[in-house]
Amino acid sequence: MKGKATLVVAGVVLAAISTVASAAKPAMTPQQRQDFVAKAQQKAAAMRATQPRTESQARATMKRTSNGATAIRVPTELWTTLAAQPDAKGSIRVIEADGSSAPSTEGLPNE
C-alpha cells in the first residue's frame, strides 16, 4: 500500500515536472533578447572571421574551459551543405538514391 502511494506521488511529481517544462515560457524578455542579439552580433563578426577552415587550423583553437570542459572550434570543412536540383520541367526533383544529390558545384551530369 505504501509502495502504491509512493508510486502515485512519483507519477504526480513527474507529470507536474513535465507540464511545467512544457509550459515554461522563453527565459528571455524582449529586452534581454535584444541585448543577447546585440552582444552576439558583436562577437559573431570576429568569430566568423577566424573560424578555422581545416582541422589543422582548428586544433590550434583547442582549449580547456574554466569548468574543466574541453572545447574546439569546428572547421568549416566539416559543416554540412544542402543541395537541390531543379529539373527541365521546372519542378524541384532531387533524385532519390542517386549519386548527384550531394552538394556539388555542378548540376546533374548530362552525360
Add this chain to the structure above:
Amino acid sequence: MNKTLLALSVAVGTALCGLATAAEIVPVYADAAGTGYFDATAAAPQPGNPGTTVGQQRRIVAEFAGDLWGAILRSDQPIGIGARFTPLAPNVLGSAGATQVFGNFPNAGVQNTWYSAALAEALSGEDLTAGDIEIDSNFSTNFAFYYGLDGTTPAGQISLLDVVMHEFGHGLGFQNFENEAAGTFLAGFQDIYSVYTYDNTQGLFWTQMTDAQRQASALNYGNVVFTGANAVSSSALVLGPRTGFRVLSPAGIAGEYNYGTASFGAPVTLTNFNGTVVVGLDPAIAGSPTTTDGCSPFTNAAQVAGNIAIVDRGTCGFAVKAANAQAAGAVGLIVANNAPANPPPGMGGSDPTVTIPAISVTQADGALIKANTPATVGFVVDPTHLQGADNAGRPRLYMPQPVAPGSSGSHYDTAMSPNALMEPAINDSLNAALQIDMSAALLKDTGWHINEGNAFINGCDTEVKVITPTGFIVGANIIATSNLTAKTSATKTQYMARMEAYRDDLVARGLISGRQGGKVLSCAGKAKGTFPKL
C-alpha cells in the same frame, strides 16, 4: 531507503535533469543593410508570412524556424545562430554547422566525446561559448526561395523554411565531426553522433573502428545506419515499405540493386518498369567508338522493341540515349555507369519527347546485368522492410562513393521514402512547418531533451502535442505562429482575427480536432499587453 523510494528519487532526478524551458533559438543576422536578411526589395506577403520586403520575409522565416526547433527542444541556454545570405555554389542552398564542440562538460552523457555547442549548453545549463553564437548558417542568394510558411511550395521553388529547418538541425547536433575522407575524428576525439553510427558490413560502431576502417565505412553506401533507439522507433512509424529495383532472373544475379533516376522521361513506377533487359547496340562511328553507348540509332531495334534497353554511360547525353532507346521501341532504359561510384548517378538533361522511364546502375551492376541478358527486372514492394532502413529497421545514413565532404554520414540516406528533412538534398515534397519525421528522434538519441507535452501559448495549454512520435509538429507550429502573429499584429483584435483564421485552417485540414481548435483560440485570447509584441 527502500527500492520504491530509490526508484522515485532516480525518476525525479532524471526528470529534473531534463527540466528546462523550451529552447530559445535566436537568429543573429550578419548581413549588411540592404542585403540578405535586410534586402529592402518590396515583396507581396506570402501565405503565413506577412513580410512586405524580401529581407523581412527572410527574417520571419528564420525566426519561425527558430521558434519551431525551440518549441521542440529544451534548453535553459539561449542558442544564437549566425545567419546570412551569400552567394554559394550552384545548386547549393545553404550550409551550416556548430561553431564549437565541447567534451567532458558537466552532465555530458559520454566522456571524451564531442557535443555540438548548443547541445552541450542544454545539457550543462551553462553558457559554454561565453556569448558566442553556437551555430553559423549561410543561405544562397542564387535561389528564388518560397517564403510562405504553409508548406504549399510552388513547383520550381524551394521552401526557405525547409532549408533553414534542415540547416538549423545540423547546427543543433545532426552531424558528426569526422573527416570521412581520412577516417579521422576531430582532434582525435569521437563525437556523440558517431557513437550511434554503425556499419553493418564491418559489424562495428564508428567509435570502435580504426581510422582506416572508418574511412572504408564512409564509402559503404547503403550499409551504414544510425542505431539510436528513438530514431529506430520513429523510423518504423514514418518510413514506407521498401521499394526497390530488383533483378528477378536469372537466379544467379537475382536481388535488389541500387539505382538512380532521371530528370527526363516518365518517373519510374511499379508498373512502368518491368520486363526483359536487352543490350542496346549502335554503330561504332567517329566520336562514338563503342557499340553500347546508345549515342546513335540502335542497330538491334527488333530485339530492343518492347523490352528494356541497357547501354553504357558516356560520349553523349543521358537524354540522347533515352531518345535512341525509345526510337528503337524500348519501354525503358538502364544506363550503366562508366566509372566506379555508388550510389548510381542521377541523370540530368532534358528532352520533352522522351516518355520512357530511365534509371542508372553502378558500373559493376551494369556489367553483371549485361553479362546475364536477357535478364528480367522490375520494381517491387517488400512490405516486411522499411524504405531507407536496414533489415533491422535502423535508418540508413548517407555514405556516397566518392565521399562528399561535410555531407557524408551527417545525413539520412536519400533512399528514404517518404523524403526526410535531413537527407542531403531537399525537394518540394517536404513541409518542415508541420513534419520533421525522424529528425528530432535522432537528436533525442544524442542527448537532447524533447518537449513531448502539449503546446502552450500565452501560458495556456492548447492540448495539441508539440511533436508526435511520427514527427508531426503541429503544436510547435501553433507556438511559432502565435509568436509571429503577436509580433506582426498591430492590435490584439488583429491578433485574434488572424489566430482564428489560422485555427480554422488547422481544423479544416484535419490537423487538430474541433476541441483543440477551441483551446487554441481560447489560449490566444489570453494574450496580454501591448501589440505588436517585440
